[in-house]
Amino acid sequence: MIVDRYAAHWWAAVSRGLLLLQHCERCDTLQHPPSAVCRSCHEDRGLGWREHDGAARLTAATTVRSTTYPQFPPPYSIGVAEIARGCHLIAGLPTVLPVGAPVQIVFRDWGGRHLPVIEPKEDRNG
Numbered sequence: 001m002i003v004d005r006y007a008a009h010w011w012a013a014v015s016r017g018l019l020l021l022q023h024c025e026r027c028d029t030l031q032h033p034p035s036a037v038c039r040s041c042h043e044d045r046g047l048g049w050r051e052h053d054g055a056a057r058l059t060a061a062t063t064v065r066s067t068t069y070p071q072f073p074p075p076y077s078i079g080v081a082e083i084a085r086g087c088h089l090i091a092g093l094p095t096v097l098p099v100g101a102p103v104q105i106v107f108r109d110w111g112g113r114h115l116p117v118i119e120p121k122e123d124r125n126g
């Protein structure tokens with residue numbers, strides 16, 4: 001994610017343990033990663049933020065075996081979680097899970113930073 005002023009706002013929320021999605025008031029679209037314009041109606045006015053509870057679904061996963069980030073020594077797994085329709089978040093995946101699994105975005109200290117992490121969604125009914 002390019003760290004422009006929209007991403008900087010998103011990361012500031014992450015540092016407070018909040019998962020935000022950008023919301024277009026004009027066409028009621030949620031989007032992530034954040035952008036200067038709405039990806040649906042292409043307007044730059046009316047973009048705001050909504051807090052998300054972190055419930056998501058794992059849509060892809062892989063193991064990183066080589067990296068240029070010394071704070072994240074390989075191997076480690078990352079996943080892609082769909083947090084809302086069309087809104088995907090790439091984050092650390094400490095537990096091996098099948099694609100399609102319900103997951104929860106939480107925040108953990110990893111590599112010296114407070115980062116979103118994908119964890120299994122606990123079954124609150126069982």
Ligand SMILES: [Zn+2]
Nearest residue numbers: 024027038041
């Ligand atoms: Zn829009």
